[in-house]
Amino acid sequence: MNPLPKHIAIIMDGNGRWAQNLNLPRIDGHKKGIDAVEEITMAARDLGVCYLTLYAFSDENWDRPAEEVVALMDLLVKFLKLKKQKLINNGIRFQTIGDNDRLPKYVQEAIAEEEEATRQCDKMTLIVALSYGARTEICRAVEKIIKQGLKEISPEIFSSFLDTYGIPDPDLLIRTSGELRVSNFLLWQIAYSEFYFLDMLWPDFGKSDLMKAIEDYKKRERRFGKTGEQL
Ligand code: IPE
Ligand code: IPE
Ligand code: MG
Secondary structure (H helix, E strand, O other), X not given: OOOOOOEEEEEOOOHHHHHHHOOOOHHHHHHHHHHHHHHHHHXXXXXXXXXXXXXXXXXXXXXXXXXXXXXXXXXXXXXXXXXXXXXXXXXXXXXXXXXXXXXXXXXHHHHHHHHHHOOOOOOEEEEEEEEEOHHHHHHHHHHHHHHHOOOOOOHHHHHOOOOOOOOOOOOEEEEOOOOOOOOOOOOOOOOOOEEEEOOOOHHHOOHHHHHHHHHHHHOOOOOOOOOHHHO
């Protein structure tokens, strides 16, 4: 049996379809999705997970209708402001990965404030991938490497230039909504992650579903290229 995953990453997909199924506007799905974010964050923390990374907004999501983009930004900022004290009380450190520069100023400020307020928290780190795409993350890393004039690169050195510097690679990657793809999420970091896909839409995903995913993960044999006999 594997121990509890240290780092769980989740592609929170299906908010729009959840709303459409109920004849509601897509935004209502995102609102409900935020409730699931809170529940899963608390559940992961209580279960003893050290890092939880949530894919909230991709590079490609910038191409959605402007009103949906604005609504998503507003929802995030509202969540940060409303839940700041709860994060602190529960020892949850907040951090983002992604291209911060593309975000509106008020979002950048809310993020900086939340990161600062939770800096000392040490029960779990909540990492929100916002304006995040693995390909642009890798390109930004290469730009930094060129600027520093490095001539030799190893996987360890390269990793240290990614947004996820200092964070161990995800042990378990979960995606809701039935899509079987990674949509430009953590391409480098998931080289040896265990994948768990389920049909449920993100707003319906709760603590018991997270626990099921973890139980499934625990039973898997992670070989990292070795034979089963070598383990
Ligand atoms: C995931 O739900 C949330 C974001 C991508 C922001 P979607 O909005 O992608 O929902 P579907 O996939 O259209 O149902
Ligand atoms: C992936 O969901 C991004 C997030 C969950 C933030 P999408 O709904 O954008 O992915 P695709 O376009 O269906 O692959
Ligand atoms: Mg989607």
